[in-house]
Amino acid sequence: MDSREHISILLVEDDPDDAEIMKRSMRRNKRVTIKVRWSPNLSSAFETLASETFDVIVTDLGLPGCAGIESFLELHARCPGVPVVVLTGLSDEKIAMEAVRRGAQDYLVKGTIDSASFLKVVRYAIERQRLLTELENRVGEIGRLERERSSVLSMFAHDIKNAIIPSVWVLKRSLSGKSGDLKGDLSLTIDNLGTAERLLSDFIEFSRLETRGYLPAKSDFDMRSAVLKQIDAGKAEAGRKDIAVECSVPAESLPSVQADERMIRRVIANLLENAVKYTEAGGVVTVRVKNHSNEILFEIQDTGIGIPYEHIPFIFDAFYRVSADQRGSGLGLAIARTIIESHEGRIWAESMEGKGSIFRFTLPGMPSSHKKSR
Ligand SMILES: Nc1ncnc2c1ncn2[C@@H]1O[C@H](COP(=O)(O)OP(=O)(O)O)[C@@H](O)[C@H]1O
Ligand SMILES: [Mg+2]
Known part of the structure; x- marks a missing residue:
């Protein structure tokens, strides 16, 4: 296998003698294979760039018809991701620095270039450009997430507004004595305000966890009793939807x-609420708790609508909902993830669209030396 490093260079230089000297100093290296393509002017460089890719472009600043750093600017604009090193004479280092300020990765002074320093300049140029591109991509990604977050926030505000506006309207109608069904109107209002309250509570809880950095207030914890209590609390809603909740929690071990x-x-509660919410009437929700190599493994399985696989990587992100007409905050799983990860546990989901989902989380057990003697 060829383990030598390969570097491909486009050399843009109008003076054939200078080009020849450059090419020789570039090739005089035993550890690196340097492939050089020479273009005597900008238009032939552009032609070459249309069909070939290069690791680095080395360009003279004194090309005919190009004043100052023009040749650099044109090449850089054409190939913003390719590092450019500019070539200059001893007397125009100032111009070369101007090119560096505008995005050139480095400059070389003609007549002072030996093959070792040339190789170093080219390698650094390639590496710096790679880091710069990575950084630019990250900044772009942060910008995209920020825009997404603000559009998601405005959707969220809309959901709250949509829950409140009809309530105001219905209450006004009731007050003016024009309600045909006062009891029905009031119960609709309670429903709507309940939705608004749930959305806001999730939001407040989520913001608190995010902004203050959540530190769990830990104490001896009885998983069995916590699960049984939550199932008890969620039973009424499951019963209303005719969903059976089954539970297997070992009494010991x-x-x-x-x-x-x-x-x-x-x-x-969040996982149970989801399992019931996203399962049709007649379905089954099964909760299991297991001992999994000194971790507690909690598992909740439903026979519900499932989650299309392309959405699974995102469902723990804040405000993420698979479908916009589901009336949730999209925060329940984000809250769950923050809480579990602050306990050094893991939380994840498996799901098949139309078949159902399994959500799991773990809580690490204490090392045996810390266990209380019974
Ligand atoms: N058990 C489940 N079955 C199907 N989809 C689910 C389930 N749990 C969560 N989801 C999907 O993940 C999204 C995010 O869940 P969550 O953060 O709890 O927000 P929501 O308030 O919408 O329930 C939900 O909108 C839903 O699309
Ligand atoms: Mg939820």
Whole structure:
């Protein structure tokens, strides 16, 4: 296998003698294979660039018809991702620095170039450009996420508004004595305000966890009793939807765990609420808790609508909902993830569209030396 480093260079230089000297100093290296393509002017350089790619462009600043750093600017504009090193005479280092300020990766002074310093300049240029491109991509990605976040926030505000406006309208109608069905109107209002309250509570909880950096208030934690209590609390809603909730929690043999009980119950409640919400009438939700090599493994499986696989990587992101007409905040799983990860646990999902989903999380047990003697 050829383990030598390969570098391909486009050399843009109008003076054939200078080009020849450059080419020789570029090739005089045993450890690196340097392939040089020579273009005597900008238009032939552009022609070459249309069909070939290069690791680096080395261009003279004194090409005919190009004043100052023009040749650099044109090449850089044409190939913004390719590092450019400019060539200059001893007397125009100032111009070369101007090119560096405008994005050239480095400059070389003609007549002072030996093959070792040339190689170093070219390698650094390639590496700096790679880092710069990576950085630019990251900045672009952050910008995209920021825009997405603000559009998602405005959608969220809309959802809250949509829950409140009809309530105001219905209450006005009731007050003016024009309601045909006062009881029905009031119960609709309670429903709508309940939705608004849930959205806002999720939002407040999520912001608190995000901005203050959540530190769990840990104490001895009884997973079995927490699960049973949450299932009890969620039973009424499941019953209303005719969904059976089954549960398998061993009475013994769970690892000892230190955890923030209120918050872990919140996680179980969110997962249970989702399992019931995204399962049709007649379905089954099964909760299991297991001892998994000194971790507690919590599992909740439903026979619901499932999640298309392309959405699965994002469902734990804040405000993410698979479908915009689902009336949730999109924050339940983000809250759950923050809580579980602050406990050094993991949380993840498996799902098949139309078949159902399994959500799992783990809580690390204490090392046996810390276990309380019974
Ligand atoms: N058990 C589940 N079955 C199907 N889809 C689910 C389930 N749990 C979560 N999802 C999907 O993940 C999205 C994010 O969940 P979550 O953060 O709890 O927000 P939401 O408030 O919408 O329930 C939901 O909108 C839904 O599309
Ligand atoms: Mg939810």
